[in-house]
Amino acid sequence: MSLEFFNTMERRVVPFQSIRPGKVGMYTCGPTVYNYAHIGNFRAYMFEDLLRRTLEYFGYKVHQVMNLTDVDDKTIRDSRAAGLPLREFTAKYKQAFFEDLKTLNIEPAEVYPAATDHIPQMIRLISILMEKGYAYQAEDRSIYFSIDKFPDYGKLARIDRENQRSGVRIKNDEYAKDSVADFALWKAWDELDGDVAWDSPWGKGRPGWHIECSAMSSEYLGDAFDIHTGGIDNMFPHHEDEIAQSEAATGKKWVNYWLHCAHLMVNGEKMSKSLGNFYTLRDLLKMGWKGREIRWVLIGAHYRKKLNFTLDAIGQARETLTRFDEFFDRMRAVTKEGECSEAEQVVASAAAAFSAAIAEDLNISEALAAMFELLRTGNKLADSGELTKSGAERILAAFRKFDTVIGALEVDAVRTAEFPPEVVALAEERKAARKAKNFAESDRLRAEIGKLGFVVEDQPGNEYRLKKA
Incomplete structure (x- = not known):
């Protein structure tokens, strides 16, 4: 069965074919470690986990790289406010992030490169862009990428360059969508940076946010790889800038498939501390919810659709998972000997439906429907007395396989x-x-x-x- 994904670059669902047969190189935008990650962040990380697990389900060996942004405007601002050295300040939130991944049963990436550990790679990439004429040093001593030198700029976000404000420079890491501008590759040191600075051929300073991902992806995945993911809000300017600097440096197509997930809403509104609907994972755990219940909610909507997160939805997830728990206990309690051909048939049907669904651009609703159908038919067989121990074991085996993708069922847990x-x-x-x-x-x-x-x-x-x- 072939996999299909919606490639943002093409704006359509296309067949997936990896560069190397049976292997996938994937870069996923990770956290900026200046605070605890919130559930909006985890919507993206959960989508990326679902993608990774689906690739593995179909036999691919995945080499995933997820960056840790530990130097940027926010980390410097907040570390100075806390009166802590940058590395000490970000270490707390790096550790918290890994704890949260474990709580949500998110499979670990193969590499978690931190930006501050890869400054030489960034300087080397900027040097190549300078040599090729794509970058220049401005009067403020910072190094900028000239978007006018890269004709394909805007191809991912489909930017109409002629109707956008251009000809300006943006030193900040993040900027407004109406600013199609030369962006900073290397930021010359100023007093707001405090003691955060590295030596470079262009003077003391630090890297811009966008160059970090290009340098680290190249270090661990090469100049071209299969999949790059992130939230839809990262498409512009971050991913657009990554493409420009990476392809300008190598002269090659950088990424074959771009996958982006939609925003998370809370109670139908944008998550905001002022609205009182802002949750970190730790906030929800303190309320008594479990990681697998939160996970169930976060994977429950298709990744390209907005997800409305509510506390009622977690309650419903708890009820649903309890229903599965009771079903698995019931299957384990079956003792009747003999074969059950009907169980074999319903398992085969459910497995085919599940596989077809997730192969079709991670169609999670249809995949879950296949699981619920197997639960219903399994209970029906048990009610009739037709189900045998071997049939029940086949059903449990099917759910174990499903859970390699879903990651929340805990089929064999003793409760x-x-x-x-x-x-x-x-x-x-x-x-x-x-x-x-x-x-x-x-x-x-x-x-x-x-x-x-x-x-x-x-x-x-x-x-x-x-x-x-």
């Missing part, structure tokens, strides 16, 4: 420990009473469990399953 000890103790007493055929005591213990807010359901072989009432 008894999640219940209060007194409830588990009563359930065990009831199990013993049932074994002794003391049904009056069994009924009494069931009622006691009910008073505590839980339900005990009998399973084959004198086993039981607990769940909240």
Whole structure:
């Protein structure tokens, strides 16, 4: 089955073909480590994780590079405000970022290059651009890229150069979309930088934001690679500037496939601290939500559609995942011997539907629909008494395979420990009473469990399953 992705450069869904058979080089824009990442950031990282897992699902070996921007306007501004050296200030947020990735079960990239560890590579790339005439030193001593020297500038964002304000220079890392301007590759030191500076052929200074990604992607993926991803807000100016400086330096096409995810909204509005709808992952964990519940919400909408994040949606995710948990417990409890051809058929159908969906530009809604259909038919087979142990194991195996992409199901997790000890103790007493055929005591213990807010359901072989009432 062939994979298809919406290539932003072409504005259409196209077949995917990697440069090297069976291998994918992928660059994903990582965090600027000046604060804790918020859920809007994690919408992008979750999309990139889904993409990575899908490529692996179809047998590709992925070499992913995710940068850590630890020197830019924001990191310098906030480290100075905190009275801390830049490296010490950003170290806290780098560690927090990796902790958050683990909480959300995001697969680690192969390389996490930090910008401050790759200054020589950036200086070398800027030197090439200077030698080729694409860059120049201005009167403020900073080095700028001349967009007029690169005729293809604007091809990703589809910028109408003639109707945009040009002929100006932008030293800031981020700038308005109406400013098609020469951008800084190397920023000459000034007093706002404090002690953040490196020596270069053009004087003391530091790199601009855009040059960081070009230099680090080249270092770990070469001059041309398969996929570059990020949020739609990074398309211009960041990704446009990356293309210009990378292709100007090498004379080659830099990236074959550009994939961008849409914005995250909260309660139907743009996330903002002033609106009280701004959440970091840590904020949500303090409320009692779990990483896999948040993950379920963040992958629930197609990556090219806006995702509306609400606390109600996390509650619904909890209910849905509990439903899957109970289903997996039920499948494990099946003891009937023999084959079940119908289980084999429904698993094959679900697997085909799931694979077709995610192969089609990560169609997550159809992939989830295939999972829900298998859950429904699995329960139906169990209700009828037709399901055998081997059939149930096939169903569980299918969900394990699905979860290599979804990453939230925890098919084989043992969940008894999640219940209060007194409830588990009563359930065990009831199990013993049932074994002794003391049904009056069994009924009494069931009622006691009910008073505590839980339900005990009998399973084959004198086993039981607990769940909240």
